Every structure is written in structure tokens, then in C-alpha cells.
Amino acid sequence: MEKKVVNPWQWQDERSYVQAVEVKAIxxxxxxxxxxxxxxxxxxxTGDMKAQLILSLQNLEQVIQEAGYACSGIVRLNIYTTSTAELFSCFDIFQHWIAQHGIRQASTVLExxxxxxxxxxxxxxTVVK
Incomplete structure (x- = not known):
């Protein structure tokens, strides 16, 4: 698999996503x-946003691994939340997880x-290999 990240700007880097990912030879x-x-x-x-984000990440990782894929292959990751304010208060957990797995993904956050x-x-x- 070949991945090419397209980032015309740099501001998204501190937000842990990229503008586009091109994938070839999957x-x-x-x-x-x-x-x-x-x-x-x-x-x-029934936990708070932090606890739910951690469990959601663990569940996503488990599904990906059980399917025989790697988290580093995530090319698209959309986040749906009932409160962006609550999510962004613990967003460092998400950013750490992204960095830990070397993920470079296109993303959308929707409240x-x-x-x-x-x-x-x-x-x-969406994950590729």
C-alpha cells in the first residue's frame, strides 16, 4: 500500500489530521x-466524555485488529459527538492515540x-492495508 498525504497548509497538524489521503496499491x-x-x-x-472517548478508541482498535488490519492504516476517521466543548476538553487523549499509532487521516468532527x-x-x- 502507498499513502500520500495532501496538506496545502500546516495549521491542521496541531489538530491531528490531514486535508486528504491518497491511497494506491491497497x-x-x-x-x-x-x-x-x-x-x-x-x-x-454512563461515564463522562473522557471515559467514553477512551472506551470508544479501545473498541475501534479492537475491531480493526480483529479484522487483521492495523490502526496505522486508518485513512478516514470521523468523530460524532454530543458536545464539541466536552470532546475538545479531553482531545489530548485522541491526539496521543493518533500519534501512538502513527495515523495520518482525513477527519471530520460533527456535533x-x-x-x-x-x-x-x-x-x-476507514482502514486500508
């Missing part, structure tokens, strides 16, 4: 459903009126 593409703070037993987290039941954040990814 051997597979994984489209992940939105991963949220749902425990292994199927119950939703939505609600997510399922008690959920505050949901991560939707």
Missing part, C-alpha cells in the same frame, strides 16, 4: 461502523443532537 479496505463507549456485555457507558441512549462520542473509520 490489498484491502475495512469500513468500520461507528464505535462508541459500549462495554463488551453490550451495555452503554450531533444525540447519539444512542447515554453515548457522547462515536468514531467511524
Amino acid at each position: 490489498t484491502g479496505t475495512l469500513y468500520c461502523s461507528g464505535q462508541a463507549a459500549i462495554h463488551a456485555d453490550g451495555t452503554n457507558s 450531533v443532537k444525540s447519539l444512542f441512549e447515554t453515548l457522547k462520542v462515536e468514531l467511524e473509520a
Whole structure:
């Protein structure tokens, strides 16, 4: 797989995303459903945004790994949240996770009126290898 990042500017670097990712010579593409703070037993987290973001990242990572892909192959990662203010107060957790895995992804952050039941954040990814 070949990945080429397209960044006409530099301001997005401190926000942990890129403007575009071109991918060539892939051997597979994984489209992940939105991963949220749902425990292994199927119950939703009632935790705060930080706790839910951590669990959502863990769930996304587990889905990606069980499919035989690597987090470094994420090329698109959309974030849905019920509160951008709450999300950005713990965004360093997200940025650390991105850096830890060497991810260079196109992203969109969307504030939505609600997510399922008690959920505050949901991560939707496209992964290639």
C-alpha cells in the first residue's frame, strides 16, 4: 500500500489530521461502523466524555485488529459527538492515540443532537492495508 498525504497548509497538524489521503496499491479496505463507549456485555457507558472517548478508541482498535488490519492504516476517521466543548476538553487523549499509532487521516468532527441512549462520542473509520 502507498499513502500520500495532501496538506496545502500546516495549521491542521496541531489538530491531528490531514486535508486528504491518497491511497494506491491497497490489498484491502475495512469500513468500520461507528464505535462508541459500549462495554463488551453490550451495555452503554454512563461515564463522562473522557471515559467514553477512551472506551470508544479501545473498541475501534479492537475491531480493526480483529479484522487483521492495523490502526496505522486508518485513512478516514470521523468523530460524532454530543458536545464539541466536552470532546475538545479531553482531545489530548485522541491526539496521543493518533500519534501512538502513527495515523495520518482525513477527519471530520460533527456535533450531533444525540447519539444512542447515554453515548457522547462515536468514531467511524476507514482502514486500508
